Amino acid sequence: MIEPYNKLVKLAARAFYDDLTSKGDNQPKTGRSDNRGIAVVVLDALTRRQWVREEDLAKDLKLHTKQLRRTLRFFEEEKIITRDHRRETAKGAKIYSAAVAATADATTGKEGEEKVKLHTHSYCCLDYAQIYDVVRYRLHRMKHKLKDELENKNTIQQYICPNCGKRYTAFDAPRLLSRNGEDFDCESCDGKLDVESDKLAAQEGGDGDGDENARRRRREKLKDMLQKMEVQLKPLIDQLGRVKDLPVPEFGSLQAWEARASAAGRAANGDNAGDSKSHLGYNGAPMPYSGDTKVVVDFNGTEGKGEGVKSETDSTSLKVLPPWMITSGMNLTKEQRGEVKQETKMDGTSTSTAAQYTDEKKSTIGHDDKNIQDEYIKAYYAALLKKQHELEEAAKNPQDANAADDPSSSTSIRKVGDKYKREEDDDGTEWEEAPARGNGIGAYKVDLNVEADAPAEDDEDDIDWEEG
Amino acid sequence: MQLHPRYFGRNLRDNLVSKLMKDVEGTCSGRHGFVVAVTGIENIGKGLIRDGTGFVTFPVKYQCVVFRPFKGEILEAVVTMVNKMGFFAEAGPVQIFVSNHLIPDDMEFQSGDMPNYTTSDGSVKIQKDSEVRLKIIGTRVDATEIFCIGTIKDDFLGVINDPTTV
Numbered sequence: 300m301i302e303p304y305n306k307l308v309k310l311a312a313r314a315f316y317d318d319l320t321s322k323g324d325n326q327p328k329t330g331r332s333d334n335r336g337i338a339v340v341v342l343d344a345l346t347r348r349q350w351v352r353e354e355d356l357a358k359d360l361k362l363h364t365k366q367l368r369r370t371l372r373f374f375e376e377e378k379i380i381t382r383d384h385r386r387e388t389a390k391g392a393k394i395y396s397a398a399v400a401a402t403a404d405a406t407t408g409k410e411g412e413e414k415v416k417l418h419t420h421s422y423c424c425l426d427y428a429q430i431y432d433v434v435r436y437r438l439h440r441m442k443h444k445l446k447d448e449l450e451n452k453n454t455i456q457q458y459i460c461p462n463c464g465k466r467y468t469a470f471d472a473p474r475l476l477s478r479n480g481e482d483f484d485c486e487s488c489d490g491k492l493d494v495e496s497d498k499l500a501a502q503e504g505g506d507g508d509g510d511e512n513a514r515r516r517r518r519e520k521l522k523d524m525l526q527k528m529e530v531q532l533k534p535l536i537d538q539l540g541r542v543k544d545l546p547v548p549e550f551g552s553l554q555a556w557e558a559r560a561s562a563a564g565r566a567a568n569g570d571n572a573g574d575s576k577s578h579l580g581y582n583g584a585p586m587p588y589s590g591d592t593k594v595v596v597d598f599n600g601t602e603g604k605g606e607g608v609k610s611e612t613d614s615t616s617l618k619v620l621p622p623w624m625i626t627s628g629m630n631l632t633k634e635q636r637g638e639v640k641q642e643t644k645m646d647g648t649s650t651s652t653a654a655q656y657t658d659e660k661k662s663t664i665g666h667d668d669k670n671i672q673d674e675y676i677k678a679y680y681a682a683l684l685k686k687q688h689e690l691e692e693a694a695k696n697p698q699d700a701n702a703a704d705d706p707s708s709s710t711s712i713r714k715v716g717d718k719y720k721r722e723e724d725d726d727g728t729e730w731e732e733a734p735a736r737g738n739g740i741g742a743y744k745v746d747l748n749v750e751a752d753a754p755a756e757d758d759e760d761d762i763d764w765e766e767g
Numbered sequence: 768m769q770l771h772p773r774y775f776g777r778n779l780r781d782n783l784v785s786k787l788m789k790d791v792e793g794t795c796s797g798r799h800g801f802v803v804a805v806t807g808i809e810n811i812g813k814g815l816i817r818d819g820t821g822f823v824t825f826p827v828k829y830q831c832v833v834f835r836p837f838k839g840e841i842l843e844a845v846v847t848m849v850n851k852m853g854f855f856a857e858a859g860p861v862q863i864f865v866s867n868h869l870i871p872d873d874m875e876f877q878s879g880d881m882p883n884y885t886t887s888d889g890s891v892k893i894q895k896d897s898e899v900r901l902k903i904i905g906t907r908v909d910a911t912e913i914f915c916i917g918t919i920k921d922d923f924l925g926v927i928n929d930p931t932t933v
Contacts, residue, residue: 472866
């Protein structure tokens with residue numbers, strides 16, 4: 300369905316953009332750093348993706364973001380791709396100290412410890428409907444220009460002002476006549492206008508043969524060009540014909556696409572399937588979506604923190620929320636695959652909320668779901684706090700097992716933690732660190748693992764959730 | 768056609784016709800072109816008195832000769848101004864500009880108190896008041912104005928009549 304369109308894009312890229320460099324014009328183009336053809340690579344990559352974040356694309360293609368951006372900007376101007384710029388928390392960003400966060404990019408303006416940075420992320424997607432039109436228009440203009448030159452039709456002289464660049468045609472001639480009647484003056488800046496020659500077949504020296512020969516040579520050259528163009532562009536024109544009657548593949552806006560992709564993913568198989576579709580470009584942080592995520596919750600133990608997170612959630616109410624949020628709203632006790640992620644995401648750290656927002660994009664929830672989820676968050680943090688306090692107490696004496704046991708019976712949330720622990724026994728390593736920092740979730744792990752050990756080991760986490 | 772009451776009387780119709788001719792001849796409408804001459808009055812409708820003033824408006828149907836230049840048309844014109852960018856010529860009420868790249872390449876611009884275009888051997892000269900035959904390659908029609916671009920580069924175009932020799 301989409302294949303003919305992709306083929307069209309590839310043909311067009313090779314036909315028209317294969318000599319595009321992404322170097323600035325004033326930079327020297329050395330042999331080593333010549334990157335002609337980068338445009339083709341980028342377009343080809345885009346045919347294999349739908350909406351993709353530009354950083355991810357740069358990483359995949361092993362290009363500099365700046366170079367890629369320049370190329371993408373060029374394509375955006377050619378109306379081949381659409382771009383969308385969104386502000387959202389950095390995915391997988393490390394947790395910086397509050398000071399750094401405060402001085403970083405646009406923060407959300409919340410007082411207190413500010414752990415969340417909002418970056419502007421850019422996404423891009425091929426715009427197939429426009430590509431079809433753009434390519435056709437380009438071909439039309441090319442043919443027209445050659446034909447006009449050939450038949451001397453394109454003979455309305457154009458003038459350009461060297462000062463301000465304003466363009467005029469011969470039709471404006473009477474307006475432009477200067478006072479002395481000798482030349483044309485620009486209307487805005489009174490500069491003398493220059494003639495703009497639009498002859499494709501420029502006359503080489505050799506006017507000596509007289510007009511006839513020169514004219515004949517020009518005609519030959521133009522005819523030649525026209526013929527070569529027809530021959531070389533034939534595959535592209537054929538592809539255009541084939542694509543003409545097919546419905547255009549339409550991805551919609553970024554939000555709509557995310558919603559669809561995550562919904563489809565969830566429908567297919569909860570989280571993991573959704574991953575495959577929306578994984579690309581959304582997990583900027585290589586956080587695994589499977590249950591193996593190990594997270595160390597750095598909980599300062601302040602209510603404010605929890606609330607800070609909560610209000611964060613609120614402020615981003617427009618954001619799509621992770622799939623597990625939806626399901627969790629329904630049943631707190633059961634943890635199927637979705638719930639396992641809860642703990643990882645329900646961390647009090649900004650990065651974990653960042654991770655949460657990563658997933659948020661994968662699905663849209665109605666507002667009522669959001670409310671349920673908010674309540675859940677509140678309850679959860681309250682419970683976490685309680686648990687943490689108990690844990691700290693318990694950490695003084697080596698009766699942690701008991702201490703840990705108690706909370707585990709208190710609320711359904713504990714049960715969640717329990718099961719998670721049982722599944723992830725080997726995750727104990729990271730949880731050991733938790734008590735030292737008053738990590739609430741770590742408390743859960745305390746049950747099964749020796750928590751007296753000093754937290755020495757760092758796990759090979761994809762994301763280091765720990766607070767510095 | 769609006770008429771002041773002082774014209775009412777026996778000669779109302781004549782007054783109306785002459786006023787019409789005075790007003791309309793020489794004007795240009797984008798749709799029809801320049802009105803050259805009124806040839807006949809077809810019909811004069813009933814007059815409508817304007818509120819507040821004594822003027823009366825008559826709808827008049829008339830026939831006239833119009834002149835509208837078209838693309839591709841060949842015209843004779845008289846050169847009015849020569850410039851290094853080209854020359855301006857007039858064919859009746861319409862002004863035509865021929866830019867220098869539509870002037871045959873063997874004609875060069877020569878400035879002076881009588882700027883002109885001349886062939887290398889001096890045999891053909893285009894200067895003010897020369898008559899040239901040109902071909903219209905483009906027209907620009909405003910609401911009340913028509914302006915054309917022409918060429919003399921094709922066959923059978925160019926100077927008809929040299930004012931110095933005639």
